[in-house]
Amino acid sequence: MYTIGQVAQFLGVSRDTLKFYEEKELVKPKQNIVNGYRKYNHFDIYDITTVNFYREIDIEIKKIQELRKSKSIEGIKSLLEEKEQDVLEEIEYKKLLLKKIQIVKEDCEKIKQFLGEYTVQEMKPLEIKGEIKHFTAYDEYETLKKNTDSLKKAVTLTSLRRVINFNDEGMIEDGFLIVREVEDYDKEIKGEILSHPKCIYTVIEDGRWSTGGKSIDHSVEANLRKVAIEKGCELLGIVYINLLLTTYEDELERTFLEIYAPIK
Template identity: 85%
Template sequence: MYTIGQVAKFLGVSRDTLKFYEEKELVKPKQNIENGYRKYNRFDIYDITTVNFYREMDIEIKKIQELRKSKSIEGIKSLVDEKEQEVLKEIEYKKLILKKLQIVKEDCEKIKQFLGKYTVKEMKPLEIRGEIEHYTAYEEYETLKENTDSLKKAVTLTSLRRVIRFNDEGMLEDKFIIVRKVEDFEKDIEGEIVSHPKCMYTVIEDGRWSTGGKNTDHNVEASLRKAAIENGYKLLGLVYINLLLTTYEDGLERVFLEMYVPIK
């Protein structure tokens, strides 16, 4: 027979864990009524190692309790299959988080390299999955959730593109489309594909820290026209704007946007 301290030491578990197992009726050591001391025999130790075995696979206590009552080999296999599917889903979720983190790192580099500068760049294909009136049109966010590749159904503004149509007289249309990137050779395309092989590309800063809350659309438009004239480009009357990154300075947001402006 062993004391709780001895069992905790050679099995590498805490006393609290052993008491928790006892509370959940996963192990039932004999207890001295007079002094409350517990005594564990070799069968108790076997029970504890069995519970630890399943806990190391992150099997829930409730499932282990069911297993302790009765579980055939097929039942155990079914339990493990269920856990395997859960782990595979979690791996896919972690992969998605890793991809998002890598994208943010790339966006930081874009800001450093292109802020306030113009270059020529391809706008790669995007599938249009829907449209909302404005990013503040919260009642339309259900549509956004249904049509984006998002982290556990969170609404992400990075799936939105602001699209502005204009001519020499000014703005003709201003809307937001819900998009997703089209990977090479992808087959499950349902929406319209939009892409432009040649665009003026730049990164601009918006947000109250830099603008004081003023609308800077006219200033940006003037800057685009000036850059197009200087480089001999003909604007096609379209601008695609994507939110890259938001941070804060002095409690005010700094918003960085990338712009694709199709040209000839």
């Protein structure tokens, strides 16, 4: 027979945890009527180590209580398979989250390299997942989110691209595309693919810290027209804008935008 202190020490659990297990009837040590001391036998040790295992794999207390009462081998297997699927989905999500973090790190490098610079680059293919006709059309965005399998998938499911159409007289319309970057040999493509082999590319700064809250659309348009003339190319009348990063200076946001303006 073992005292609560001995069990806590060699199983690496706290006394409070053992008392919690007892309160939830997951372990039932004998208690001395005179002094109230608990005594644990080897069957209690089996119970505690089993409960620890189920807790480590994040099985809820209620389910462990059900297991404690009665559960066939097939029932345990079914429970473990369910938990296995949860873990696999969580691993997949973490992979996607890691990828997103790595992309933002790359975006920081883009800002350092291309801020205020104008080059000609390819806009890599994007799969169009949906369209929002105007930035105030929140109901459209909510509908698109509800059509996803899981909100967790928003990590990679979507990123917004603002799309501005313009002609010689100025802006015609603007809206948003919800897109997914297409990987090499991507087998999950279901929507329309958007790509442009040649674009004027730059990174610009927006936000109240740098602009005082004023719109910079017209100045960006003017700069693109100027660069197009300098490079001897023609703008196609459309611009794709991607939010790279937002940070803060003097409690005012500094937003960095990636611009692709297709040319011919």
